[in-house]
Amino acid sequence: MTEPAPSSPPAAPRNPFLPRLRRLGAARNLRLASGLVMTLFVATHLLNHALGLISLETLEAGRVVFLGFWRGTPAGPIFLASVLVHVALAFHAIYRRRGWRMPPAEAAQLLLGIAIPPLLVIHILGTAVSARVHGTDDTYAYVLLALWTYDPMVTLRQAAATLVVWGHACIGMHYWLRLKSWYGRARPGLYAGALLLPVFSLLGFVTAGREVAALNEAPGWREDLLAAVNAPAREDLEFFLAVEQWTLAGLGAVLAAVLVARAIRLGAARRRNRVSVRYPGGREVRIAPGTSILEASRANGIPHASVCGGRNRCSTCRVRINEGREALPPPSPEERRVLDRIGVPPDVRLACQLRPGSAVSVTPLLPPNVGPSDGLREAKTMQxxxxxxxxxxxxxxxxxxxxxxxxxxxxxxxxxxxxxxxxxxxxxxxxxxxxxxxxxxxxxxxxxxxxxxxxxxxxxxxxxxxxxxxxxxxxxxxxxxxxxxxxxxxxxxxxxxxxxxxxxxxxxxxxxxxxxxxxxxxxxxxxxxxxxxxxxxxxxxxxxxxxxxxxxxxxxxxxxxxxxxxxxxxxxxxxxxxxxxxxxxxxxxxxxxxxxxxxxx
Ligand code: FES
Missing domain, CATH: 3.30.70.1230 (Nucleotide cyclase, GGDEF domain)
Structure with missing residues (x-):
């Protein structure tokens, strides 16, 4: 007689959002990686601009090194892929948003990100694209001549682009680094560097621009330069302007489509069964299944700590589950990793990761104004x-x-x-x-x-x-x-x-x-x-x-x-x-x- 097979242990409730959470974790890492590549590009580009403080010649020499790296292999393809991935993930993040309540720094980062294409597309077309399509040698002398002598508004737009792109990058870096233990000590130096780099860059840009404007006074200098760099013809420039309009219209259309798709998704979610979330003091809110507890708090104006902005990094959003714990989906491996790191009991979950499918009662465990250092501190202290x-x-x-x-x-x-x-x-x-x-x-x-x-x-x-x-x-x-x-x-x-x-x-x-x-x-x-x-x-x-x-x-x-x-x-x-x-x-x-x-x- 064969022995009966041992019965398998009861299966844990399946987390219907697990595949999605895994995808979100991967998306976050991709966004960070692509953002780091682009920040490095921008920082080295601004450093190159700053060389204009020395001389136009030094500026051009720096450009040779800069482009040798960033238009070479593998940096060139990696940079291009980073831009495409970052833009796609930005649209994805907008689609996923449940509400527009967010910390001021996050809002600033979003607005600065949206402002980048209108400020930068024509610059990319006139330099990198023109170099590839027309074989233009987009030297600083050529670019500065175009900016300083054709249209002062373009010069201002370029200066604004520097500040907008750098500001967007710095906020992203701040969100990433603020959880690092050494960040507090390094912050004064990093802040000083983040302020000085665009200042020196703009000063170098202006100094070299004036040098080019002076050279332009010499008869024939301009014609010689345009011929030497193989500058695009007038009709090519008009074509670039048309491409800029198409690109911006295309990006605007994609953004509008994303917002419409988001509205449809949220509307459908609203019509589905609502889930009750109760907070201390008897406050109760109703959310669509798939909404995280942190999103529920934000959408309903309930103060809730979230140092990392809901990125599953800081643990400051953690809540104790008072009721309804049995029916909750188990933590994803990413959430589990953070929970294990802070050593919390089983009834504690991360509000930014927990998406209840049934009624639940929670107590946020950290005050809403905690700082990064309170995040990954061992939770035993808190309990x-x-x-x-x-x-x-x-x-x-x-x-x-x-x-x-x-x-x-x-x-x-x-x-x-x-x-x-x-x-x-x-x-x-x-x-x-x-x-x-x-x-x-x-x-x-x-x-x-x-x-x-x-x-x-x-x-x-x-x-x-x-x-x-x-x-x-x-x-x-x-x-x-x-x-x-x-x-x-x-x-x-x-x-x-x-x-x-x-x-x-x-x-x-x-x-x-x-x-x-x-x-x-x-x-x-x-x-x-x-x-x-x-x-x-x-x-x-x-x-x-x-x-x-x-x-x-x-x-x-x-x-x-x-x-x-x-x-x-x-x-x-x-x-x-x-x-x-x-x-x-x-x-x-x-x-x-x-x-x-x-x-x-
Ligand atoms: S808000 Fe940082 S882990 Fe949830």
């Missing part, structure tokens, strides 16, 4: 996790008296200056300002780093705050009846760290005894008439020798043993930390912080 962190509390001494003697405007002014100085000191040390409470501040250290680093950062922050306060008091000397004084308390230990709050007031914070004790130490700083009270746990973890300061052992609620403290009259007198190299991987925190690390060891 709640016990971590050993350092907690700092600070408070202004006697602020109530100050508030009573000042106008409300002055109080707000002083407080904002104070918060800015203290916040900058905390962040410079590597900490995170958790919240401002009245005139108090709570800050966390070591959320993404090992405890020793967090402890060292907290002490560095206290020193930085004391120094910043000295500067602030000097600055506000004439505005304050007496200098601001603060009390700081720092303690460390295990705390529950996670996202807490409601709706838009959700943020990563910490709760637990460690937090309460740190707050208590800040209160004690007043009793001890000192600026800083820090537990010996912090000093030991940071490797800081604070034996030169007073020490006390106090009873703190919730602890059996007395807590040993150091009492520091002026936190600015703490020894400066020494920077130490970052270890290859973070310990308790998992993903390594990009912030500074400090140590007294």
């Amino acid at each position: 709640g996790e016990e971590r050993t962190i350092a907690v700092l509390f600070a408070d202004i001494r006697g602020f109530t008296g100050l508030a009573e003697t000042k106008l409300p405007y002055d109080v707000v002014f002083v407080l904002n200056r104070y918060f800015r100085s203290m916040g900058e000191a905390i962040e410079a040390a590597g900490g995170r300002v958790d919240k401002f409470i009245g005139d108090g501040i709570m800050a966390l250290f070591g959320i993404d780093t090992p405890p020793a680093t967090g402890a060292a950062q907290a002490l560095a922050a206290a020193k930085g705050m004391a120094e910043a306060l000295r500067d602030l008091n000097e600055l506000l000397e004439s505005d304050l009846p007496q200098p601001l004084r603060i009390g700081i308390g720092i303690h460390m230990g295990p705390a529950i760290v996670g996202e807490m709050g409601y709706a838009e007031a959700v943020s990563v914070t910490a709760v637990g005894d460690t937090v309460n004790t740190a707050s208590r130490l800040e209160s004690m700083s007043k009793e001890f008439a000192a600026q800083l009270v820090v537990s010996s746990d912090v000093a030991a973890e940071a490797g800081a020798d604070l034996s030169a300061w007073r020490s006390e052992a106090v009873r703190v609620r919730g602890r059996r043993e007395p807590l040993a403290l150091f009492i520091v009259d002026d936190a600015g007198d703490l020894p400066p930390p020494t920077a130490r190299p970052r270890p290859a991987a973070a310990g308790a925190g998992g993903r390594e912080s990009s912030r500074r690390r400090h140590s007294w060891r």
